[in-house]
Amino acid sequence: MKLTRRTIMALAACSTALIAQPFAASAQDLPRNVRMVIGSNSTGGDTYQAASIVADALAEELGINIKVDAVGPSEAFKAVGRDSRGTTIMLHHDQSYLANLYGVPGNPDPFEGYVVGPTLTINPGNAYLVPKNSPYQSMDDVLQAAGDGERVRVAIQPGGVSEIGFTAMRNAARMASPGSEENIVAVNTGSQSDKNQAMFDGLADVINGSIQANEQFAELPEDDQKAMRFLWITATQEALEQGPEAGVGNLTREDMMQYAAPATTVPMSESEPFTFDKEFFLIYNQEMDPAQMETIDTALATVFENEELNQRLLDAFFIPDYRPMEEAAAHLQQKRDDYATVIESLKAPAAQ
Amino acid sequence: MAIFEFLTPMFVFLIFAGTLVGIIFGAIPGMTATMAVAVCLPLTYSLGLDNGLALLLGLYVGGISGGLVPAILLGIPGTPSSITTTFDGYPMAQRGEGEKALRIGIVASLIGGLVSLAALFFFAPALAEFAIKFSYVEKFLIIFFALTVMAALSEDMLLGIFSGFLGIFISLIGVYDVTDGGNGQYRLIPPGTEYWLESGFSLLPVLIGLFGLATILEGAEAGMPKGQSLKDIEVGAHSRFSWSVFKGQVANLLRSSGIGTFVGILPGVGGSAASILSYTATKTSSKNPDSFGKGNPAGIMASEAGNNGLTGGALVPLLSLGIPGDSTTALLIGAFTLQGIQVGPLFIGNNPMTWDSMIFAMLIANIFMFGIMYFAIRWLAMVVAVPKHILFPVILMMCVIGAYTINYGIMFDVWTLLIFGIFGWLMVKLRLEVAPFIIGFILGPSAEIYFVKSLESFGTLSIFFTKSWIAMLLWVLILGSVIGSALLARRKSRERAAGTSG
16 A cells, blocks of 8 residues: 555544543543542542442443542542543542531532532441540530530541531530630541540540541450440431441441430530531532543442342441532532531631 | 362462562552552452452562562662662672572561561451550651661761751642641641642652662663673572571561551551661661671661561551551552441351451462562563663653552652652762651651650650650660660761771
């Protein structure tokens, strides 16, 4: 074959088209290879676990590849902010807006500059624990102690999910006895192991933890330095009711209910208890084609009708929680505003 | 028999494949065991727990061990934990004893791996109980002890310590991360660079920049040297490797394996501290400390037994408390959570089969690691005979790929590689010292966190002296190390003075 200029041009055009094909077949089609960045650096945590489970099902439904990358919140926001082609999407949970509310640098407001997408699942495990031999038998004891002038040290990771329950405790203490919230003090720690270690060292009276990570410690005998006891589970009753009856380890669903509202109550207002369900949802680039977002929404609706995905989530102690994009954005905005009110109100001086 | 429920041909094959891929990852500058495990983690769900763990543990053991190959042959640590292997391994390779150095390293790796595995198998719960006695204070003192090594590793003590502090200073650039218990605020970031420097400089690009790119730049400046000819390299029967090299080194091997295991069981101290501490312990207790850094086989033994000792040690807190001992075991937790299994204090008792399968997988992985590397050495050792004008571009490409992929595709990491490559090249000209600098850079962030947390928790500096008997013991070791280094420096300067006057 003679290589004319026209032939070369035609070959070049074909090659370009072939190369470009995986990136964009048509407007509403997603790229063949999608990167799901998550707001956690850990591949051992619940964010990676939830992302892996949902990404597997979504990839199969859409016939594309989805790779989960644990890059952490700041890098995830940067990555999704750079890419409007739909090649990069982000999965994170309430931490994304809580960190912004608490003013942690590098955490933009996901409701501004990004599109908040569908909710996917709930981890109902957020909990607060005390050493097994602690004098505090309930949250009322903790609030009472603060009211009596006793200093209660709570180990948390500042600026997010770990802190919101702590904020709620301080808010409740203030409601019960203005000024007593100053007696509930944060011990800033990092990972779950740091929080546990703070308890083992006697540096914290209460620690933030989770049902999944701390349940085995709650099974240990009282004379063990590592033994813990659940005091409060922040999840809503509705979320826990949807979880497996057998619960996690020795902690059945019924047991969990005893540590959650309404059995254990930390008031948020005169009429309402504070609750917190850790919800996982998608975040998109603001310029991403709405048709691509719609494609993801439709595919998620299909996969969440599938018993296999729901069962896989439940097996890992996640509650399926699919809400289409619009509904999810409104729900999360409302949730954010509620927590913003509590956080803001604590900044004002207490009325004695 | 119950053992055959998991010990299937597939199980053994996956360990073999994992170990082989791990060695390759470890041997390529810029690729690490952590990266190998991260890449293969998503595969484990479909493989099932036992088979998935077999693959990951093979990758872990192989990845940690593979790092010695470029450390010895090219002077570039394949992984952060093999930095100290370069100190004596590379001078040996330059003398044409690359194969001998590799064999020493591999045998030491096997011993380190097996000693730590035995510790894991027999004493895991007891060691975990001991590990939780280490609060912020004791962890800071261990890091401080490891930092005193800077003085022992310096050619010029004053410049060495300055370089070390410079390393600490640069390591602290970036956010004081909330995930470490910090306040999330930026510090030491020049205005306008927040977007790039928010997370600071990543360790791996800094490491391969200082050791890899800087070497290439030096080579470019001096004019590309020819590779050693095959005649210069003592391979096969000429390798002069004999088992007698281990004579009198049993204490060194056991001590280094023990230090590696011990550092492994302490979460948050960091894997690199294992080889740094065991290397220093060997150097300071040697009758001839001057020979270290110039190709002393005992240095390779200490470093490799130390970093492989970490493998079993780091699994102790993981399986006994659900706390990972290092960055790679943090990824292993993912394999459990993907299968819906929680690791915690009851894990071993509740999952005896998985526990057994992990011990067997580690044992088999160590044996495979030894077999694969020991018999591939002859060909590996010939890498140094590849002409530098071919070898250097290949290394450079691997360094760039490694830097780009370490944090899942961040371009600033490639710029970090370039910045620290040039900085490493300039350091030699300014007579600054690379080894103390990198040790300061690695240990700086942990030192800061544990120091600040100790003060936050106890509110007084005296707590470092009064916290526990472990703290007092660590002070004795710190003082010993400082005095030892000072004496060594004095002897060196006397010898130098005698040499000048003579």
